[in-house]
Amino acid sequence: MSSSSKPRVVVTRSLGPQVMGPFEARGDVEVDCWPEDTVVDRAWLLEHVKGAAGLLVAFGEKVNTELLDAAGPSLKVVSTMSVGYDHFDVPEIKKRGIKMGYTPGVLTNAVADLTILLILMASRNAGYTSALVQRGDWPSSPWSPYAFCGPQLSTIPSSPKRTIGFLGFGRIAQATLTRLIAFGVTDVVYTTRSLSADKDAEYAKQFPTLNSIKGVSLEDMAKQSDIVVLLAPGGDATYHMIGEAFLRQMKPTAILVNAGRGTVVDSDALAKALKEGWLCSAGLDVVEGEPNVGKDHPLVKEAKCVILPHLGSATIETRLGMANLAVQNVLGGLGLCEMGEVLDP
Amino acid sequence: MSSSSKPRVVVTRSLGPQVMGPFEARGDVEVDCWPEDTVVDRAWLLEHVKGAAGLLVAFGEKVNTELLDAAGPSLKVVSTMSVGYDHFDVPEIKKRGIKMGYTPGVLTNAVADLTILLILMASRNAGYTSALVQRGDWPSSPWSPYAFCGPQLSTIPSSPKRTIGFLGFGRIAQATLTRLIAFGVTDVVYTTRSLSADKDAEYAKQFPTLNSIKGVSLEDMAKQSDIVVLLAPGGDATYHMIGEAFLRQMKPTAILVNAGRGTVVDSDALAKALKEGWLCSAGLDVVEGEPNVGKDHPLVKEAKCVILPHLGSATIETRLGMANLAVQNVLGGLGLCEMGEVLDP
Numbered sequence: 294m295s296s297s298s299k300p301r302v303v304v305t306r307s308l309g310p311q312v313m314g315p316f317e318a319r320g321d322v323e324v325d326c327w328p329e330d331t332v333v334d335r336a337w338l339l340e341h342v343k344g345a346a347g348l349l350v351a352f353g354e355k356v357n358t359e360l361l362d363a364a365g366p367s368l369k370v371v372s373t374m375s376v377g378y379d380h381f382d383v384p385e386i387k388k389r390g391i392k393m394g395y396t397p398g399v400l401t402n403a404v405a406d407l408t409i410l411l412i413l414m415a416s417r418n419a420g421y422t423s424a425l426v427q428r429g430d431w432p433s434s435p436w437s438p439y440a441f442c443g444p445q446l447s448t449i450p451s452s453p454k455r456t457i458g459f460l461g462f463g464r465i466a467q468a469t470l471t472r473l474i475a476f477g478v479t480d481v482v483y484t485t486r487s488l489s490a491d492k493d494a495e496y497a498k499q500f501p502t503l504n505s506i507k508g509v510s511l512e513d514m515a516k517q518s519d520i521v522v523l524l525a526p527g528g529d530a531t532y533h534m535i536g537e538a539f540l541r542q543m544k545p546t547a548i549l550v551n552a553g554r555g556t557v558v559d560s561d562a563l564a565k566a567l568k569e570g571w572l573c574s575a576g577l578d579v580v581e582g583e584p585n586v587g588k589d590h591p592l593v594k595e596a597k598c599v600i601l602p603h604l605g606s607a608t609i610e611t612r613l614g615m616a617n618l619a620v621q622n623v624l625g626g627l628g629l630c631e632m633g634e635v636l637d638p
Numbered sequence: 639m640s641s642s643s644k645p646r647v648v649v650t651r652s653l654g655p656q657v658m659g660p661f662e663a664r665g666d667v668e669v670d671c672w673p674e675d676t677v678v679d680r681a682w683l684l685e686h687v688k689g690a691a692g693l694l695v696a697f698g699e700k701v702n703t704e705l706l707d708a709a710g711p712s713l714k715v716v717s718t719m720s721v722g723y724d725h726f727d728v729p730e731i732k733k734r735g736i737k738m739g740y741t742p743g744v745l746t747n748a749v750a751d752l753t754i755l756l757i758l759m760a761s762r763n764a765g766y767t768s769a770l771v772q773r774g775d776w777p778s779s780p781w782s783p784y785a786f787c788g789p790q791l792s793t794i795p796s797s798p799k800r801t802i803g804f805l806g807f808g809r810i811a812q813a814t815l816t817r818l819i820a821f822g823v824t825d826v827v828y829t830t831r832s833l834s835a836d837k838d839a840e841y842a843k844q845f846p847t848l849n850s851i852k853g854v855s856l857e858d859m860a861k862q863s864d865i866v867v868l869l870a871p872g873g874d875a876t877y878h879m880i881g882e883a884f885l886r887q888m889k890p891t892a893i894l895v896n897a898g899r900g901t902v903v904d905s906d907a908l909a910k911a912l913k914e915g916w917l918c919s920a921g922l923d924v925v926e927g928e929p930n931v932g933k934d935h936p937l938v939k940e941a942k943c944v945i946l947p948h949l950g951s952a953t954i955e956t957r958l959g960m961a962n963l964a965v966q967n968v969l970g971g972l973g974l975c976e977m978g979e980v981l982d983p
Contacts, residue, residue, distance in 0.1 A: 308783055332780055351781065374783070402792040406821065410762055413755035417949055420768045423759070426945045427769060429933030434947060435677055436696065436929075438653055438719070438957055445953035447747040451962075452955040475820035476751065584781075588774030600771045602779060604762055608790035610797040612783055617796075 299323045300346035300369075300627050305333040305354050308374070308616035316620050321629055322347070339363045347623040351375065357382045361389060370626020374619040376400055376606075377554075378636055379527065393636035394622025398464070399614040400606035404524075405468035407605050408552040411576030412473075412520055415548045416443045418574070420599030444519065444546050444573060448477035454504075458518030459483040460511075460534070461525035461553060467499070469522060474502055481506040482514045486530075515542035520550065527554030535559065540566035548574050552605055555581040564591035567598055574598065578605055644668045645691035645714075645972050650678040650699055653719070653961035661965050666974055667692070684708045692968040696720065702727045706734060715971020719964040721745055721951075722899075723981055724872065738981035739967025743809070744959040745951035749869075750813035752950050753897040756921030757818075757865055760893045761788045763919070765944030789864065789891050789918060793822035799849075803863030804828040805856075805879070806870035806898060812844070814867060819847055826851040827859045831875075860887035865895065872899030880904065885911035892917050897950060900924040909936035912943055919943065923950055 304326040307313055317324045325341055327333040333354065342348060342364040350356060352375035361368065361382075371386060372394035386393055414420055418441050425434065434440070448455055455478045459466045462483040470481060481496075481503060488508030496506045511534070514521065521543065525531045535549070536559040543549070549572055551558055560581055566572055574597040580586045583603060592598045606612065618633045625632025649671040652658055662669045670686055672678040678699065687693060687709040695701060697720035706713065706727075716731060717739035731738055759765055763786050770779065779785070793800055800823045804811045807828040815826060826841075826848060833853030841851045856879070859866065866888065870876045880894070881904040888894070894917055896903055905926055911917055919942040925931045928948060937943045951957065963978045970977025 306783060402794050403790055406758060406792050410758035410764060413751060417755055419755060419946060422947050422949060423765045423944055424769060424772060426938060426947055431929045431931050431947045438651060438961060441949055442952045442954045442957055445748055445955040447751050449747050449955055451959050472820045475817045584776045584779060586776050593771060599768055601764060602767050602771055602776045604767060604786055607787045609787045610790040610794055612787055614796050616783060
């Protein structure tokens with residue numbers, strides 16, 4: 294059996310035996326995978342993509358004119374194991390009639406879990422205090438009535454109201470809110486591109502136990518929220534939307550959480566705000582310029598800021614789901630099954 | 639106005655201006671508070687307690703024969719700002735006809751929040767990865783499909799079942815379960831002193847969206863749970879209940895969380911279990927021997943174990959609630975208001 298009769302798919306990173314096993318065992322495609330467990334070598338990729346019918350990449354691996362030219366007219370589909378597609382030159386790919394696949398949806402719950410984790414870590418000083426235990430400083434940290442205390446997420450009779458502000462109110466934000474309601478959260482303000490009374494009414498129906506849910510201006514969200522949750526996409530429209538003006542309007546007891554894109558927050562402004570107490574604390578899963586966020590980054594140096602290295606979708610179940618969907622999308626683009634998630638912005 | 643005509647209350651630690659202000663402003667009691675923001679000096683306490691009518695203490699400050707003898711027959715009430723009362727010599731206090739107050743209930747939600755935090759920190763490797771960012775190692779930690787991945791708390795279509803095991807199923811465990819249900823948790827197994835089909839039926843009614851909830855043996859809980867949550871009291875009955883035998887029966891993908899009492903877990907056995915992969919990871923808010931848990935403690939050295947320094951009730955709202963209740967209890971014991979929570983074990 295000559296492999297030249299079968300379409301060839303180039304894969305830039307092994308997706309693990311559970312996914313690669315069945316993929317490679319199919320009789321109808323030839324899988325050509327970068328053999329190392331590292332980021333793919335660009336020269337290898339440019340060489341191997343020649344004449345390929347499909348290309349499966351990870352976030353950050355640029356699919357641009359150079360790569361598309363190297364592939365040639367045989368390329369029918371590019372599939373990314375990510376919900377973001379900043380690494381795709383979309384107009385160029387579209388112009389060539391190449392299909393695009395991505396993996397939204399499957400990661401909604403993993404990111405919503407992570408958002409709750411960030412809220413709790415920031416409010417309960419968990420980054421600072423777990424590091425304190427690691428350093429061996431628990432024995433010298435005696436109990437005192439308000440030591441390590443931050444604001445409480447859940448409501449109690451003596452403190453019966455919590456207002457959550459969302460920047461962006463899509464699938465992940467709504468899944469996060471479902472979780473927050475179980476903690477007794479009572480009120481929601483959200484900011485999206487377009488606000489309407491109809492939308493408010495729709496959400497009120499969707500979350501009937503809330504006291505109120507309404508779309509507001511960015512300024513009102515800053516002023517009213519006990520917790521601000523950022524789940525907005527990146528890009529020019531949201532660049533540094535959270536800067537000094539917004540942060541100065543927050544409650545001094547409030548916390549800020551970013552589980553969306555790092556570029557939404559002006560890091561220097563946030564570091565200054567935390568240092569000067571404009572808000573209480575922050576939890577970040579994304580930071581502008583990541584992963585080049587080193588020890589001397591102003592937010593890494595802030596005790597009131599806890600940072601996770603972009604773990605949003607990082608669970609075994611979800612990453613397997615994303616990998617399987619990315620494989621399905623590349624096969625779908627070759628007409629070997631139905632595509633799961635077609636990207637068509 | 640002579641202060642000698644008013645009952646005197648000795649307070650071993652300032653409860654902050656919001657609580658001490660109104661307490662000291664009352665005309666009907668004299669408040670005698672240890673003036674430093676440190677653990678009370680025992681000699682000062684033994685001296686000041688002489689002739690006092692009330693005593694308000696924090697967790698760990700022993701109310702024993704020595705102290706009761708020093709106080710003399712004037713003492714009518716001892717009140718602790720804690721839910722635990724291991725520091726009370728209960729028979730001795732009862733024998734003397736002294737009332738006891740404590741602060742359960744008000745901290746339920748704060749501890750339930752903390753339990754969710756521990757579950758998410760342990761499953762998402764948040765202790766390890768936040769420390770990695772702090773060390774400046776994010777730039778040298780490139781993305782890979784399964785880097786930093788742990789088991790996912792929330793259910794998804796490809797992984798639709800989560801079984802939570804509870805050791806102890808009181809108020810805090812039930813508040814924790816309310817939160818977990820919003821993450822899609824489907825099944826519950828619990829171990830308490832006495833199990834019965836009636837109890838199972840009652841809980842099934844209380845949590846109607848669960849697929850199943852039932853009381854089981856410790857062994858079955860170990861075998862069936864994806865997440866084991868320890869919220870049992872301390873003491874002889876639960877001492878090292880979680881040891882090598884239990885840990886060996888856990889699923890290798892499971893996580894263990896302790897938000898109850900440190901003595902329930904055999905620390906050496908848990909460290910060995912984590913090292914050898916009998917379970918996936920652990921999150922602890924309490925450790926036997928705390929706060930004397932230093933850098934060389936076997937669990938502090940385990941990368942798969944995240945430890946918080948007993949933050950269970952540590953939120954501003956809850957600690958204020960506990961402080962106010964402790965004041966109410968001491969005043970109640972003097973007949974100046976109704977007692978909030980009488981301790982009568």
